[in-house]
Structures are given as C-alpha cells and as structure tokens.
Amino acid sequence: MSTNGYYGNYGGTFIPEILYPAFQEINREFEKIQNDTAFWNEYCDILANFSGRPTPLTYADRLTEHFGRAKIYIKREDLNHSGAHKLNNALGQGLLAKRMNKTRVIAETGAGQHGVATAIVAAKLGLRATIYMGREDMERQYANVFWMKRFGAEVVPVEYGSRTLKDAINEALRDWVSSFETTHYLLGTASGAHPFPAMVAYFQSIIGIEAKEQILRLEGRLPNSVYACVGGGSNALGVFQGFLSDAEVELVGVEAGGKGPDSGQHAARIAYGTGKAGVAQGYKTLFLQDEDGQMRDTYSIAAGLDYTGVSPILADLAEQGRVRFEAATDDEVTQALQLVMRKEGMIPALESTHAFAAAFKDVGSTSPSDVILINMSGRGDKDIFNIAEGLKDDEWTAFIERKQKQYEQSR
Template structure:
C-alpha cells in the first residue's frame, strides 16, 4: 500500500469534499492509535474479555478421513461473542470512536453479522447506533434484526435498488455525509475510502496471527493452504494477510457462484473456475464506486449490476481493493461455489463435525472440499469459519425443503394471531 491508500491500482479516496475533514480526522486518529500502547492494550483486553479471543483452530478428523485428501482445520471465528469475525473490527473502530469523542455510529449490513456486532459494541460503549440493511436482507436474516433492535439500535430498511448490501452501503454513506461531525461510519468490510480497507484488515488480522501460532502448535508447520469466503473481503484479509509473505502458503478465496451464470444470478467478480461459461476469467471490471477503486460487476455503461447469493453477506457487487490487488498479482487464487454446493458443504460439516457454519463460511468449506481430495494427505489446510449459522435457519430450512420446519412456522404464526 502507498501513502494514498492504494493497493496497486485499487483503493484510494473518492469522496465528496464535505467528508474530507472527517476522513482526515479518522486517518490521523487511526495512525496515532496504532502507535499508542495504551490503545493497543485496551484493544487486546476488549477482544479477550468481551469477544472471547483467541478463537481455536479445530481439527476436522472425520471430514478429513471422509474426503481422503489433505488434513482439515477450521479457524473458529464463529465462536466470537457476536457469532462472527465482525466483532474484531467493531471493537477496534468502537475504541476509535471514543478516541475521537463522537457519540453515534452508522453501519451497513448484509447478513446482519456486522449490524449485530455494531449494536453490541454501541451498547457496551454507550453509543447511539443506526444500521442500514436492505429490505430483502431483513426478510432473510430477521433473527439478527430482532437482536439489533433489542440492543437499542435503529435498523433502517433500504428499499431502493436490489434492496441488498450495496444499497445499504449507499444509504449509510448518505447518512455520514449529513451527520459526519457527530457520527462515525463504522464500515464492516475492507472496502470504502482510505483508511477503511487498511484499518478493517488490520483489526481483522488477529485471525491470521493466531492461526500462524496455532498451526505451529498443532502440526509444527504453517498450513499448506488457507481458504476463506470473499464478499467484501474482511474475513479473507484477516486470515490471509499475515501469511502474505509466506509464499509456500497458498491463499484461496471463494466467491458466491449463486444460482447461475447470468447477470444478477451470482456475485462472481474475480474467480477463474467458471469454465462452463464463455465469460472471461475476471467477470468484474475496474471501476470507481462507493468511495474507492476496485473490481465491480458492471454493465457496459458502468452501472453496477444486481447480484445474488444464498448467503446475504456475499452478494456485494465489488470487492476489497486489497483482494483485487492480491488476485491481480497472483498471490491469491479465486474460485466460486454455487448455492447447491454450499448447502451440500453446510450439511457435510454439520453432520460429520457437529459444527454449524454460516452460509458465508460454507462457501469457503465448499471451495475447499472441491479441492481437498486431490491434495496429498500430508498437507494441512485451514478454512476460516467466519461465522456461525444460527442466523441462516430460515434459508437453510427452505433450501433443504424441511416440511417439519414449515409446519412449525405455520403453527407458531397461528398461535401468535390468536393471542
């Protein structure tokens, strides 16, 4: 990264002039906090005492035996307090909000995991919290919406566009433009104007640092490969960047292959395993949107396309400039997993290891298990389980066609209407 927040040709700050003062304040406070031992100590304490770090690296002996290839280990970010890796970033940014003397945070969310993490840290630090969430995402992730509201956050449904994460981010940016003197935009992924990509990745890098230490303890070596799902890119940056200079460690990101290859049916921007289509290897194209330069799914006129994923956290139209740069430099290999394979991977992990992954994390599992049988048994592979699947109960029940669950919902609704 250079001093202007660029990673190769991606990144930078493309913001309205009105936000310049707030952006510079954030940049200054973030830089000072990185050199402030008291801030770093408070950050470490909050991660340990509030979120429950370190998270374990769990061997998957049953699944490894079943697949017959490399040995599988899971980095268990699902065991964070909020149920996902998002807690790492909101703790860091929440402490920066205190440092800047602001009283309100703004957040956007897709799967709801960043929203609930933002609501949790706001409650802990005594901050006001407004969360923007696409109306479509609210419907499919309502358990998280319920808890956000119970925690005192205002959840604003976004009904414009595709009513998903992209649209929620647009609305959050509008709010920040109007309220920046007293509000901080707590971006949940490693996108946006500088210093957000660097800052989010830095707070999330605790995942990779722990993984390096734990892999040495468990199998006395670094992993041969690391897999992570890629929506915006925060969990992938978090586990992968500490391995960036370890060239023997292969880094693989897994995007949302969705339900098909037509525009609007997937969220594939960078993957190169789509031989079933006539599309180029890089389905996204360079562009500037939402404050930064990166790879986006766009039409010929540069308009951002609609996307789809069974996982609400992976249907973002762009990708972190850090991820785009690593992929362009061939340090990161990108693949895609379709919805049906994701459900299969979800069920495999559930039934053979007793772990319920988020559908976002199940993309990483699906990508890994498509390749693990071809890897030598002496290899060790780490999959980042970025979140747990409690929030996905409605989507999973629908995908697997569980009639018992449908009957339960009908009975519950009937009883609720009677009372």
Template sequence: MKIFKGLPEGYYGEYGGRYVPELLIPVLDELRDCFNSVKNDKAFFNEYYSLLKEFCGRETPLTYAKNLTEYFGKGRIFIKREDLNHSGAHKINNVMGQALIMKKLGKTRVIAETGAGQHGVATAVMAAKMGFDATIYMGAEDVARQYPNVFWMRNLGAKVVAVEDGTATLKDAINESMRDWASNFEDTHYCLGTTCGPHPFPEMVTYFQSVISKEIKKQLKERENKLPDRVYACLGGGSNSMGAFYEFLDDESVKLIGVEAGGKGEGSGMHASRIAYKTGKTGVAQGYKTIFLQNEEGQMMDTWSISAGLDYIGVSPISAYLSDIGRVNVEAATDEEVIEAFKLVSRKEGIIPALESSHAFAAMIRDIEKTGKDEIIVVNMSGRGDKDIFNIGEALGDADWMKFVKERGDSYER
C-alpha cells in the same frame, strides 16, 4: 508487509483511493490520522486485544476436523472458529477496534451497514457496551431473510432502517449509510464492516481483522510447528478473508483461496462473483475504486447469493490487487455446492457453519483431491449458521420446518 511495499498510501495497484464528496475529506483525514497514530502503537494493540479477550472470547480455537479429515483421507483439515466470538462472527473484531478509534475522536453516535446482519449485531453490541447511539442500515430484502438478527439489533438498543432502494441489499445499505454520514459527521462515526470504502477503511478493517491470522499462525506453530499449506475463506467485501490471509501474505508457500458467491452458476446472471467468473469491471463507486459487477454503461448489476453476507457488487481493493498479482486465488461456489458443504460439515463435525462460511468449505471440498496427507488445510469459519435457519430450512426443503413456520405464523395472525 513486503507485498505492499512501495504502494502509495491508500492504493493497492490501481485500486483503492477515496472518491467522496469534498465535505467528507476532512472527516476521512481525521480518521486516517487517528488510525495512523495508533496502528503501530503496542499499547493500543494491547488495549484492543485485551478488550477482545475479556469481552469477546478470543483467542478462538483452531479445531482439528478429525472426522472430515478421515472421511476424505487427504490433507489434515483445521477450522478457525470465528463462530465462537461473542455475537457469533468475526465482525466483532473490527467493531471493537473502531469503538476505541471513536472514543479517541470523541464521536458519540455510530452508523453501520449490514447484509447478513452479523456486522449489524456486532455494532449494536459494541454501541451498548460503549454507550453510543446506533443506527443500522439494512436492505429490506436482507431484513426479510435475516430477521432474527434484526430482532437482536433492536433489542440491543439500535435503530434498524430497512432500505427499499435498488435491489434492497447490501450495496443499498452502504449507499444510505454514506448519505447519513455526510449529513451527521460532526458526532457520527461510520463503522464500515468490511475492507471496502474510501481510505483508510480497507487498511483499518484489515488491521483489526488480522488477529485471525495472527492466531492461526501462533496456534499451528504450537501444535504442528509449521505453516498451513492452504487457507480458505469466503470472499464478499473481504473482511474475514483479509483477516485469515494477512499474516501469510509474505509466506509464499501458503496458498490463499478466497471463495465468492457463485449463486446459480457462471452464466446464470444470478451470482455475486466479480473475480472468479471474470464478470467484474474496474470502476468507482461508494467512495473507492475496485472491481464491481457493472454493465457496459457502468450501471451496477443485480447480484444473487443464498448468503446475504456475500451478496455484494464490489470487492475489497486489497483483494482485487492480491488477485491481480496472483497472491490470492479466487474461486466461486454455487448455492448447490454450499448447501451440500453445509450438510457435510454439520453432520461430520457437529459444527454448524454460516452460509457465508459454507462457501469456503465448498471450495475446500472441491479442491481436496489436490492435497497430500501431510498438507495442513485451514478453513476460516467466519460465523455460525443459526442466523440462516430460515434460508437453510427452505433450501433443504425440510417439510417439518416449513410446517412449523407456517403454523407459527398462523398462530400470530390469530
């Protein structure tokens, strides 16, 4: 990629690097060297993509959203259907790639962090498929609001550890995963789920997720014989957005829009927007340097989002750099906008997006008036919404759903 030419290895402008205990340096060196040996190896990529094709269901469709397009009467809207991957989200792309790295390194145990639970489920699926032991760390708050995914992780054979520290969300699950890895690195691989953490994780996760934009480019060329004009993706840690954006980074005609969790809105103190609301500050935490939500004393602040997968204090160092140089425009969508987008997409297209993905739809809907009828808009739908049924039922104030949940709970108590 020309856009990264001349940057020191592991750094993206002032962001990136690896700030970890000394005992983890040899482990990261080993991981970096292994990844460097395969990232330009066509045989490795073919093995990786064959695994995705045969086990995970790639390539995923690029669905023309005819009803939404006609409803707005503006640009033509396409939806990249990562929800149709095995396990229901884009996360499986990364974990299957890291599984092949694990085999090369001779590791037999995998650990992972998870927020919304989709990375945890994907890691549990991968561990069962490959015969690894798996431990998944998840904030206790996220366990409560994403319990269906916890159920599936455990039934796939993974051990799920609810982390009670801090705000009991994703950042705390990452901290606990790092502690485990530091103690057990001889046989354990940390399958980090997003484009954060110490080098080589941001580059490696981007590499494995870039299959998304590779397919978008191929599919649009076959269908429309042109590039998209706009690509939207939600932006938490950054894995699905980097996956959707990567192949277009050097195509300056393509507008790339990442959408953070605006929560209760700018100025509310209840959101997870590091860039769009200009509330983040550059700092070092969890092994890398990037923009974090932190106070004047450098202490990490509480975050809020209706979506567990975007409820994170930091952002990919690659995303921070791309925002700084103006290549990626970062917006934020509030919880209210997200629920309205969820309802519209579900009812117009018969497609149920995850709350994370609904942030991307919300920004697209807000921007739609800016687009001409000949423009092509792609929304990366990072995951499916059935995992969010409890959150969505509550947010919609669905009395029948709440009655069902209460009656079901009462029946278990009896």
C-alpha cells in the same frame, strides 16, 4: 501501499468534498493508533475479556477421515461473542470512535452480523447506533434485526435498488455527510474509501496472527492452503494476513457462485471474471457492472456475500496471483453445510460454508501429508430460515404454517 491508499490499480479516496474533514480525522487517528502499543493492548484486552479471544483452531478429524486426504483445520471465528468475526473490527473502530470523541456510530449490514456487532459495541461503549440494512436482507435475516433492536440500535430499512448491501452502504454514506461531526461510520468490510480497507484489515489481522501461531504449535509447520469466503473481504484479509509473507502457503478466496456463472445470479466478481474496474462508494475496485457502468444486482443464498464490489486489497492480490479465487454455488454450499454439520457437529454460516465447499472440491488433489486451514467466519444460527428453505425441509415448512395459524387465531 502508497500514501493515498492505493493497492496496485485499486483503492483511493473518491468522496464528496464535504466528507474530507471526516476522512482527514480518521486518517490522522488511524495512523496514530498503528504506532500506539497502549491502544493495541487495550484492543487485545477487550477482545480477550469481552469477545472471548483467542478463538480455537479445531482439528476436523472426522472430515479428515471422510476425505482420506489432507488434514483439515477450522479457525473458529464462530466462537466470538456475537457469533462472527465482525466483532473484531467493530470493537477496534468503536475504541477509535471514542478516541475521536464521537457519540454515535452508523453502519451498514448485509447478513446482519456486522449490524449485531455494531449494536453490541455501541451498548458496551455507551454510543448511539443507527444501522442501515436492505429490506431484502432484513427479510432474510430478521433474527439479527431483532437482536440489533434489543441492543438499543435503530435499524433503518433501505427500500430502493436491490435492497441489499450495496444500497445499505449508499444510505449510510448519505447519513454520514450530514452527521460526521458527532458520528463515526463504522464500516464493516475492507472496502470503501481509504483508510477503511486498511483499517478493517488491521483490526481483522488478529485472526491470521492467532491462526499462524496455532497451526505452528499444533502441526509444527505452515498449512499448504488457507480458505476464506469473500464478500467485501474482511474475514479473508483477516486470516490471509497471517500468511501473506509465506509464499509456500496458497491463499484461496471463495465468492458466491449463486446459481452458476451463466445464470446472471451470483456475486463472483473475480472467480467468474465478470468484474470490471470502476469507481463507486468512494473507491476503485472490481465491480459487477453493465456496459454503461451501472452496478448490477447480485445474488447469493448468503446475504453477507451479496455485494457488487470487492476489497481493493484483494483485487490487487488477485491481480498479483497471490490469492486464487474460486466460486461456490448455492447447491455446493448446501451440500457442504450438511457434511460439516453431520461430521463435525458445527453449524457454519452460509457465508463461511462457501469456503468449506471450495476446500472440499480441492481436497481430492491433496495428500495425507498436506494441511489445509478453513476460516469459519461465523455460525449459522442466523441462517435457519434460509437453510431450511435451501434444504426444502417439509417439516420446517409445516412448523411455520402451524405458527402462522396460531398467530392468526390469537389476534
């Protein structure tokens, strides 16, 4: 990585002049903490005693038996406090914000897990929080909106554009332009202007550090392949960093295939080869864009993968051939979800289930001596409405209709 934050052809800092002081401050403090053992120890301490790390690496014995091929291990980021990997980064940046004497944090969120994590960190560290969320995502993930508000955060709906994650990021940036002296933008994914990709990857690297130590202890060897879903890229980079230097370990990023490559309703920038290099939201990467360079609307059953861009670090790793990219469709995801639930008693988030779906497609070409590792980046409690709709569950529909009637009668 060069000093200006480029990863091969991607990255950089494309920001309005008014934000340069904010980025200079963040760059300066981020450089300091990377060489500060006391800061890392404080970070690890709060992860252990507040978030509950290390998360386990679970041997999926029944899935392994079901396929009769490679041994399958699952990295359990769903067992973090708040239910996802997002708290790793939120806690790290929260500590950084306190170090910079900020009194407020702002954030964007899609699936809502980063919003919940930010609200939790603000409550824990005594900060004010404002969270921007597209109206479409708020409707899909209202349970998370409810919890953000209960933690004391202000949740601001974004009503323009596709009303999803990219629009929430734009609105958060507008806020930051006028508030950066007292406010830290707690960006949730490994995208955006430098140093955010590096910083989010740094705080999420704890996943890969743990996973490598755990698989070596449990199996005495490295896995053949590591799978992770990819929206912006934070959980994937988190787990991949544990194995980047091990050339024999295949790294597989799984994007949202939505309704398929020819549908126009997906968020697969790399796997479908439809992403084009461009500059937006402060950085250069592969975006889904039209012939005029305008960002296309994206679609996924999983709100957290419904983003038009991808981490510049992952775009570069894909270009190098170090990370293989695949896509999983909504149908493949719902099928994989049911299999994981019935075989392992786990509820992976719809985002995470994309990684399972791709691994299940590949497992047929493995042998019993192989080992694969799947990063379960979050749990699916938040997705109950989407899952029930995706499974076309008539009993769930009847339940919702009964509750609606009860509500109307009580007014």
